[in-house]
Amino acid sequence: MALGASHRLTDGVAAVETMTRFALAVLALASGVYTYLGARTILDGSPTAVFFAAIIYSFSVSVGIYAFWSYMMRFYPHVTSRSGRTGLLAVMAAGCAMILAMSSWLNAAALAGSAAVEQHLAQSVEGYTADLDRTYQNALAAQSLLPDIQRASERFSQLAAVERQSGSLTGTTGSGSVVQLLTQMSSQMKSLEGNINASREQVTELVEQGQKRLETMRTLLSTPGPIGPRADQFSTEAVALTNVMAQLSQTSVAPSIRRAADDLSLGFIAPVPDGMAPDLVNRQNQVMETVKASVTAQSKALAKAADEILVRPPVAERRFVPLSPAEAVLEYASDFIPAWAGAISIDLLPGVMVFILAVVHGAIRRQEEGMPFAERITVAELLETLALQKAISEKAAQTTVAGAPSAEEVALAAAEPRAREEQVADEREAEPFMRDDLHHRTAESDDTHQATNVASFDPGKNPRKGP
Known part of the structure; x- marks a missing residue:
């Protein structure tokens, strides 16, 4: 079963x-195409220049991805x-x-x-809208x-x-010093x-201009087509809107109201009573003091309201920063997780294949480790081994036939050891006789040598030279 x-x-x-291999090539090619774009x-x-640079870069990326995952699939x-x-x-x-x-x-x-750039433009529109509202x-x-000022003016x-008309304040009708003060x-x-x-x-006019700019920016955002030209025109509208908001922030009359409130109390100048009778002059002075107190209270109220307006934080100037699609997709990566997942999967999917092959090869090794050698060998391997053995045997037989000796050579080769043994035996038998003969010859040689040591007086012989 394991086999x-x-x-x-x-x-x-x-x-x-x-x-x-086909899947790896397709994935590498797809990654190269999207890298080019x-x-x-x-x-x-x-x-x-842009075309050739992008082509060369994307081709290098495809080759690198294919080579890297090929190595990992082959070795890991x-x-x-x-x-x-x-x-x-x-x-x-x-x-x-x-x-x-x-x-x-x-x-x-x-x-x-493109979607990331549009996201950037949309968020910029929201930011500019909020800034325009705050400035407004x-x-x-x-x-x-204005209502408080209008009520104070009407009251005076x-x-x-x-x-x-009736002299209800001083008891005397006519345009005296009190009437002059109230009119002032x-x-x-x-x-x-x-x-x-x-x-x-002025504020209304500037706000209308800002709203028109925002409307143009929203139109550019929703218009279909390439994102590059739309982003350029959007940038132009953003600069114009920034200028409108700067002008709008300068139209506030709160500082002017604050100064006017100070002038009401500090610059209060009461006219000289013009009554002929001392009693009338006294009543005019009392009314003027009352008017002065009322003006002082009104001045404090206006100053307080103006201070509350002035302490509000001003709207910071917003600058539109154009982003390329690559920069935008990094800036707003959290909003495009599916796109990032697809882009990464194209490049790293071969890693899953590598681990699949590793698991399969590991299972094969574990199953083969517990089996004897006879079960691990396949029929094809057995047939190949038998064919190889047969080829070796035939080669050995051909070598033997090609180098075999003749019958005469075989006979001589077989008789040669026997002849050598007989020769050795004969030499052993003749060895005593040869030793006696050698001894006899040695003795005769000694006798002859002794005889030749005596001087010869035979005239026919030459005298012996030397001892």
């Missing part, structure tokens, strides 16, 4: 090898030691980080770059003092009219009211 499972796993690995958004220069499943696998895992982690740095973020820019509120804050005007206060309040009304008209 069959091991064989099926081995056959499965062999069957999917072509598909694995993303690289074009961040490169500057002529269209030709067959490394069994813990240190070896740890080292390859570290290499894989470093390679994945490099792939993310050189490809994945550009893939995300190609997939969601600060400008209108001074308008809230009515008191002057009543005093002129009413005129100052009306002057301040006129300033506020003039400011309201």
Whole structure:
């Protein structure tokens, strides 16, 4: 059972090898295409230079991804030691980080770059809308003092009219010093009211201009088409809107109201009583003191209201920063998680294949470790071994036939050891006789030598030379 499972796993690995290479090539090509689209958004220069630079970069990325995952698929499943696998895992982690740095973020820019730029424009529109509203509120804050100023002006005007007609304040009709004072206060309040009304008209005009700019920006945001030209025009509208808000912030009349409030109390000048009778002069002085107290109270109320407006924080100037699709997709990465997931998956999906192959090869090794050698060998391997053994035997037989001796040579070779043995035996038998003969010859030689030591007197012989 284990043998069959091991064989099926081995056959499965062999069957999917072509598909694995094809899938890896397709993923590397897809990553290169999206890298090309993303690289074009961040490169500057002529269209030709940008085109070739993006093509070369994307081609390098595709080749690098294909080579890296090919190495991992080829080596990682067959490394069994813990240190070896740890080292390859570290290499894989470093390679994945490099792939993310050189490809994945550009893939995300190609997939969601335009949407990210639109997200940036949409948030900018929201920010500008909020800034315009705050600026408008600060400008209108001074308008809230207008009812109080109008009531004070009307009150002084009515008191002057009543005093002129019926003398309800001093008991004497006519336009005396009290009427002059009340008329003077009413005129100052009306002057301040006129300033506020003039400011309201200017504020309304500027707000309408700002709203038109915002409407144009929203139109650019929702208009279909390439995002680049729309972003450029959006930037122009943003600059114009910033100028409008700067002018709007300068139209506030709160500082003017604060100064007018101080002038009401500090610059109060009461006219000289013009009554002929001392009693009338006394009543005029009392009324003037009352008017002065009322003016002082009104001045304090206006000053307090103006201070509350002035302490409001001013609206900070907002500057629109254009972003490329690649920069926008990084800035708003949390809003485009699906696009990032797809961009990263294209580059790192081969890693899943690597681990699948590692698990399968590990299962094959575990199943084969517990089987004897006879069960681990396949029929094909057995047939191949038998064929190899047969080929070796035939080669040995051919070598023997080609180098075999003739019958005569075989006979001589067989007789040679026997002849050598007989020769050795004969030499052993003749050895005593040869020793006696040698002894006899030695003795004769000694006798002859002794005889030749005597001088010869034979005239026919030559005399012996030397001893």
